[in-house]
Amino acid sequence: MPPPKLGKNQVFFGTFIHSKGLDELEYLHNAAVCVDTSGKIVAVETNCNQQKAVETLYGRLGWSLDDVSVVRARDGGQFFFPGFVDTHVHASQYPNVGIFGKSTLLDWLNTYTFPMEASLSSLPKARRVYTRCIRQTLAHGTTTAAYYATIDVDATNLLADLCYSMGQRAFIGRVCMDHLGPEYYIDESPDQALAATRATIEHVRSLDSDYELVSPILTPRFAPACSAEAMKGLSELQKQTHLPMQTHISENRDEVKLVKELFPNSKSYADVYDTHGLLTEKMILAHAIHLTEEEADLIAERNTKVAHCPVSNSALSSGVARVRWLLEKGIQVGLGTDMSGGYSPSILEAARQAKLASNHLAMPEGQLDGLPQDERDKAKLSIDEVLYLATRGGAQVVGLADKIGAFEVGMQWDAQLIDLGIVPAEVTEDDFTTHGNVDIFGWEKWDERIAKWVFSGDSRNTKRVWVQGRLVHQQT
Missing domain, CATH: 2.30.40.10 (Urease, subunit C, domain 1)
Known part of the structure; x- marks a missing residue:
């Protein structure tokens, strides 16, 4: 209702x-x-x-x-x-919050993430998980969330129903992954992935025809998980529907290496998305830790957005994103909790960790070591700046800068x-x-x-x- x-x-x-x-x-x-x-x-x-x-x-x-x-x-x-804007959150991973042990990204996906997401094809379990996730994010002041659900259409539609009935402004992403994933949790083909995505779009449209409160968001999981055909198909679907998109980029060095192996003819991770038509002003890229200078320039040129997830970046030992560097290139940045890589449903926690992570960039023997101290100090974010990222910055990233923040x-x-x-x-x-x-x-x-x-x-x-x-x- x-x-x-x-x-x-x-x-x-x-x-x-x-x-x-x-x-x-x-x-x-x-x-x-x-x-x-x-x-x-x-x-x-x-x-x-x-x-x-x-x-x-x-x-x-x-x-x-x-x-x-x-x-x-x-x-x-x-x-x-x-209200806070969470630009990157996996509702389907909420039960795993805080459970990452000594894992890094790719191990963590196989050990914790894929089994949990697959299990939510049970709708009673999905209802229990999603209801609690929405309640927790609302209780922490998150009024808008860009959610990843699962590959299951019914469970994804349920997330949309719950957000709508509970009053949270939300973007609902049915996850596409037809190339890399366990046998028990993968799309059968590019055509099947696109058909399932269209089914969720139609469901959300029947729920909220003008997408005033709840909107679909096209969601290729990340380049290694998607075939070229699926990515091109999603690009065409975006041109037809003008819907927003979300995915991951350069979260982990092993992930970047894997992308290079899977797409040897591409210049970079960002170029993979660009050549398949996904790097547009409607795309939200999560993490963006290990971008090259050329990739950041390309992202800025395409007016693509970035979701900064400092809690997850630290929890999974992925690295420290250079937010000041991104902002100075003209890239719009918001904050994401990235549950369950992130351990908290709180964007306020993401804001404080964004502040602390930026301080680490300025420290000697850190990522910017070799630069003069005054240059390193520029990397530090202020309280005012991280609260901007949590509100107006996030609104820009999800395309609602004229409505919220x-x-x-x-x-x-x-x-x-x-x-x-x-x-x-x-x-x-x-x-x-x-x-x-x-x-x-x-x-x-x-x-x-x-x-x-x-x-x-x-x-x-x-x-x-x-x-x-x-x-x-x-x-x-």
């Missing part, structure tokens, strides 16, 4: 924080954001309390007091923040209410209440509070989450 319709216009009062640009957070204090019944932001007013809104704002919008529902962020410890008129109200714990002025040895790991004493500046949240926050700080104006998660 579809998510419930909005019965009233909504006005949100309090502090609003969002990215104005890559390196600048904007703080709107004592503000009001008005959201109509379609879930769209129709007014953003600073220095506006409820009395002022009643006297001036509602009349200007043609709203009566009875038409309005009000939500207030508490002074001091609460603020509204845009900030609090601006015309955008959708995809948002979260964050609550940071205020330490009481009078506290005794026996008194210990907590809102999570973040303790605010009251003397911190707002940028310091945000830094505390990024490095210590978790789902306990996420009190409410809205998608398209609808409340989709609330802590009890």
